[in-house]
Amino acid sequence: MSREQQAVARARKAFETGRSKSVEYRINQLKNLQRLFSERQKEIAAAIKKDLNKTEVGAQFYETLGLEGEISLFIKNLKEWAAPRHVKKNLLTMSDTVYIHPEPLGVVLVIGAWNYPWAVTIRPLIGAIAAGNAAVVKPSEVCVHTSKVMEDLLPIYIDKELYPVVTGGVPETQELLRQKFDHIFYTGNSTVGKVIMEAAAKHLTPVTLELGGKSPCYIDKNCDISIACRRITWGKYSNCGQTCIAPDYILCEPSIQNRVIEEVKKCIKEFYTDNPKTCPDYGRIINQRHFKRVMAMLEDSNIAVGGENDESDCYIAPTVLRDVKPEAKVMQEEIFGPLLPILPVSSLDEAIKLINKGEKPLALYVFSPDNKVIERMRDETSSGGFLANDCLVHYSVSALPFGGVGNSGIGCYHGKFSFDRLSHLRGCLVKKLKMEGVNDMRYPPHTLKKLGWARFFILNTVDVGWVGRMALLAALVMVAAVVIQKYLL
Amino acid sequence: MERQAVQRAREAFLSGRTRPLEFRLQQLHALQRMIAEKETEIATALKQDINRSQYDTPLLELIGIENEIKLAIEKLGEWAAPRPAEKNLLTISDEVYIQPEPLGVVLIIGAWNYPWGLTLMPLVGAIAAGNAAVVKPSELSECSSLLLRDLYPVVTGSVSETQELLRLRFDHIVFTGSSTVAKLVMEAAARHLTPVTLELGGKSPCYIDKSCNIRVACRRITWGKFINCGQTCIAPDYILCEPCIQDYLSAPFQEFYGADPKCSPDYGRIVNQRHFNRIMGLMEGYTPVVGGQSDSSQRYIAPTVLKDVPPHSRLMQEEIFGPVLPIVTVSDMDNAITFINEREKPLALYIFCSDKKAIKKMIAETTSGGVTVNDVMMHYTLNSLPFGGVGQSGMGRYHGKHTFEQLSHHRACMVRSLGMESVNLARYPPQNRQQKLHLADTKSQQSQGALYCKVDPTIISLQCESEVL
Numbered sequence: 001m002s003r004e005q006q007a008v009a010r011a012r013k014a015f016e017t018g019r020s021k022s023v024e025y026r027i028n029q030l031k032n033l034q035r036l037f038s039e040r041q042k043e044i045a046a047a048i049k050k051d052l053n054k055t056e057v058g059a060q061f062y063e064t065l066g067l068e069g070e071i072s073l074f075i076k077n078l079k080e081w082a083a084p085r086h087v088k089k090n091l092l093t094m095s096d097t098v099y100i101h102p103e104p105l106g107v108v109l110v111i112g113a114w115n116y117p118w119a120v121t122i123r124p125l126i127g128a129i130a131a132g133n134a135a136v137v138k139p140s141e142v143c144v145h146t147s148k149v150m151e152d153l154l155p156i157y158i159d160k161e162l163y164p165v166v167t168g169g170v171p172e173t174q175e176l177l178r179q180k181f182d183h184i185f186y187t188g189n190s191t192v193g194k195v196i197m198e199a200a201a202k203h204l205t206p207v208t209l210e211l212g213g214k215s216p217c218y219i220d221k222n223c224d225i226s227i228a229c230r231r232i233t234w235g236k237y238s239n240c241g242q243t244c245i246a247p248d249y250i251l252c253e254p255s256i257q258n259r260v261i262e263e264v265k266k267c268i269k270e271f272y273t274d275n276p277k278t279c280p281d282y283g284r285i286i287n288q289r290h291f292k293r294v295m296a297m298l299e300d301s302n303i304a305v306g307g308e309n310d311e312s313d314c315y316i317a318p319t320v321l322r323d324v325k326p327e328a329k330v331m332q333e334e335i336f337g338p339l340l341p342i343l344p345v346s347s348l349d350e351a352i353k354l355i356n357k358g359e360k361p362l363a364l365y366v367f368s369p370d371n372k373v374i375e376r377m378r379d380e381t382s383s384g385g386f387l388a389n390d391c392l393v394h395y396s397v398s399a400l401p402f403g404g405v406g407n408s409g410i411g412c413y414h415g416k417f418s419f420d421r422l423s424h425l426r427g428c429l430v431k432k433l434k435m436e437g438v439n440d441m442r443y444p445p446h447t448l449k450k451l452g453w454a455r456f457f458i459l460n461t462v463d464v465g466w467v468g469r470m471a472l473l474a475a476l477v478m479v480a481a482v483v484i485q486k487y488l489l
Numbered sequence: 490m491e492r493q494a495v496q497r498a499r500e501a502f503l504s505g506r507t508r509p510l511e512f513r514l515q516q517l518h519a520l521q522r523m524i525a526e527k528e529t530e531i532a533t534a535l536k537q538d539i540n541r542s543q544y545d546t547p548l549l550e551l552i553g554i555e556n557e558i559k560l561a562i563e564k565l566g567e568w569a570a571p572r573p574a575e576k577n578l579l580t581i582s583d584e585v586y587i588q589p590e591p592l593g594v595v596l597i598i599g600a601w602n603y604p605w606g607l608t609l610m611p612l613v614g615a616i617a618a619g620n621a622a623v624v625k626p627s628e629l630s631e632c633s634s635l636l637l638r639d640l641y642p643v644v645t646g647s648v649s650e651t652q653e654l655l656r657l658r659f660d661h662i663v664f665t666g667s668s669t670v671a672k673l674v675m676e677a678a679a680r681h682l683t684p685v686t687l688e689l690g691g692k693s694p695c696y697i698d699k700s701c702n703i704r705v706a707c708r709r710i711t712w713g714k715f716i717n718c719g720q721t722c723i724a725p726d727y728i729l730c731e732p733c734i735q736d737y738l739s740a741p742f743q744e745f746y747g748a749d750p751k752c753s754p755d756y757g758r759i760v761n762q763r764h765f766n767r768i769m770g771l772m773e774g775y776t777p778v779v780g781g782q783s784d785s786s787q788r789y790i791a792p793t794v795l796k797d798v799p800p801h802s803r804l805m806q807e808e809i810f811g812p813v814l815p816i817v818t819v820s821d822m823d824n825a826i827t828f829i830n831e832r833e834k835p836l837a838l839y840i841f842c843s844d845k846k847a848i849k850k851m852i853a854e855t856t857s858g859g860v861t862v863n864d865v866m867m868h869y870t871l872n873s874l875p876f877g878g879v880g881q882s883g884m885g886r887y888h889g890k891h892t893f894e895q896l897s898h899h900r901a902c903m904v905r906s907l908g909m910e911s912v913n914l915a916r917y918p919p920q921n922r923q924q925k926l927h928l929a930d931t932k933s934q935q936s937q938g939a940l941y942c943k944v945d946p947t948i949i950s951l952q953c954e955s956e957v958l
Contacts, residue, residue, distance in 0.1 A: 018854075021853075055920055057920045058920055061916075061920070087871075087873035087874060088873040089871065089873070090870075090871055092867075092870070092871075093867070093871055098871060098873070098874065100874065100875065101852060101860075103856050105879070106880075182880065190682060193682060194679050194680060194682060197675070197678070197679035197682065198676055198679040198680075200675070200679075201672050201675035201676040201678075201679055202672060202676075204668060204671060204672060204675065204687065204689075204880070204881055204883075204884065206884040206885075209682065211682075223907060224907045227907045227910050228907065230910070230913075230917070231913070234913075234916065234917055234918075270917075271917055271918040271919065272918060273919075279918075279919070280920075281918035281919055281920050282918075367907070369906075369907060374904060378588070378900075378902065382590055382898060382900070383900065384900070384901070385900065385901040385902070385903075386588070386900055386901065386902045386903070387902075387903045387904075387905070388903070388904040388905060389904065389905040389906060389907050390903075390905045390913075393579075393580075393903065393905075394901050394902075394903040396579075397574065397576070397577060397580055397585055397901075397903065398577075399574035399575035399576070399585070400574050400585065400587065400901035400902075400903070401587065401899050401901055402901065405592070405898040405900070406593075406660065406682065407682055409682075410682065410684045411684075412899065412901075424856060424879040425875055425886070426856065426857065426858070426859060426860060426879070427858075427859040427860070427868050427871075427874030427875050427876060427886075428852060428859070428860045428861075428862075428868070428874075429859075429860065429861045429862065429864075429867055429868040429871060429874065430848065430860075430861075430862040430863070431861065431862060431863040431864045431867065432863055433701055433702040433705045433706060433841070433843065433863050436705050436708065436709075439708075439709065439712075439864075442548065442712065443708075443712055443744070443745055444542070444745040444746060444753065444755035444756075445745070445746075445747075445753070445754075445755055446542055446543075446544030446545065446548070446755050447544070448544070450544070451544050451547060451548060454548055454552060455547070455552055458552050458553075458556055458870060459552065459555060459556055459559065
């Protein structure tokens, strides 16, 4: 048996013991995970610095604090989320018990990514644990140091049989994908997403795919351009542009292009100094391959700001490209780097047309003071998420589902959405063996009369609340009558 | 031909006309009228396809569709409206909501056993959610499929036409049928990253506890098993019970179908020769307690019950989908639970038992698409319950609002203002500025020990920790 097979088999065996079923057990595991983050910040930050050149504060800010918040949310709400959920009844089921019973799926495979390795690997894991599943965690091999830290630390804090970490590259992932899982949660790109779904199809395994795409960012000429650009600059160049929901490119009217460039330039200087290369808050491209990929995109566009680079350091300066055409290289795939193309468009109409020509993106940004513009953009396009007048922050609202649509993904998660996504919501109807007479209308031999009754019962719902209240009132009246009769008369 | 149909549907969707609620309601009303006006033709087609009785069609299919349409019409405004989401401190002045949106073009592949219900119920949800839909009814229910084509734009045909359809790009595929074909559907969907809803099947176990009212239990099970001649995805496939009660199990056929079910207008037929032969093959080597008669020319198989069926027999390897009811004995409820858990997750689980605790235990220790206790199939009729499978019995769910949810994209929306930029200061680099901010904050508050005030942690953290001090 291969190493991967063994890990999956052990996880399934551990799941079948039933120990992850109890809510107390799950909360305990989540609390242990919480301790990992409060006790091991230094190791986590050191590894992230080596992988992505992020500062310690940056690592906390963008990765682990979000997870700690998520864990707290889960610990607080898990009992409620895992409890049976009662639903509306109809006339036929009035005296029955009807509810949705959330259940674990079994063994979940979580395949992480390298850009926010803790956030996108552990967040699904939190949902998997909370829903009572076992989970095989496969961190991205691209963030070498972080994946090692995960491999070392997770087994110390959480159940190492139920939640094994399996490291490795393509062959190990392929071996994992040959095994049977009850859900596969993948974060990465669409090309690999298709391979994952194809592999999942062989076992009829449901999938959640958190992919990417080119997230457009429209700037209305009437908005406060200085503030808009500040927010966009922050959203774009965080993590050196390697964020799945980074504003990929800008759409704006030609009349404001120069202003936008000026403002972005100002903000770059403010955030990252005159020499971002020496600024501790400015990241690096993850590896040579991606460095070359991003640099190749500069070939046929005009650089307005930045462009400096250093291959030996995987450094690319925060860069803005002007007068970019839709056919340009930089517009053919998700940039995932610190290049910000500006595509001049004559109007909101043209912007919407352009956006709809492409695949549905993971996020869509619009900067405008005018609600009508915002609503038009929202109503005439589609995207995973939609954010007006800022970038990225919709990610952090746990009451919002986070996920893509079309090429940008399948399924959503965060908060309760993670719990529901990684559970089986089983419909349960509990009847009694009494009142068999009511069932007569469904038994053959069939008659028109019986059919009439069936029609009546199925097509009419009852507000049990109201009926319940009336029934209670009637019961009280009866009790009162009995009491009066017995004791007072 | 398939390409054209899909192209037309996509153009219709892109024109935007499926979005306004008025259009969707109009389409739903039209569907409602179609079913009401064509009830007789639908019943005739089904009689020709599987000898469905004229009352079974409305009872089993049309009333269900009517119910779905009625609910969708009534609730559409509510379902399609933006849903405000809970805000946190940082987003308190923002608009935060989830906007349900259409996905685009939905492909609905129907099945032959309930050709109208299984094709039109997903269609109701697809229309309600604002999508365009391409409907591909099963070619095995030929008459129904041809009738539907006259009434609504559908793509008819069999394997090659379906394969052609699956090469094209859709925004969601709803498939009802077998696990084998489902894997091919999902594989094809993977090429376009198309999400799927797969309503499959499996062997739905039916456990009868010795504590229950066995007579009533058997009556309900008999109804559920032999309806549509056993060709129901949620039919109780086999019975599990203790040996001591096996002999008390009875199947009141005479009451339902008369002395000779062959002559009863309410007893169906097997859909085609291939399935007839398949089911007859499963029964080979067994002596039925009841039934067993057959007539190949009519594809008739009498309601049949088999006792003491070994767990590893052929009969217990595949979904029966026919009027044959095997009884497998187990030593007790725990044994029944083990038996069920050794097998693939079924679409439905039935438990007949009077002991509340035992019922709870069985539900807790097994899994299945859905459960009905002390009856069969009825969880299907309640549209507030999500209907779908798990594991090999399927993925995704529908019925009522769940169809609308399944065939919509739930877009997370947030609208901020360009004011209050100072709130954002802490998130911008240089990040030692953040530490300065923290220090300023902690000094102005008197914290002892670790006081953690986390506000939207990924963006801003106001930490008052002793380390920082």
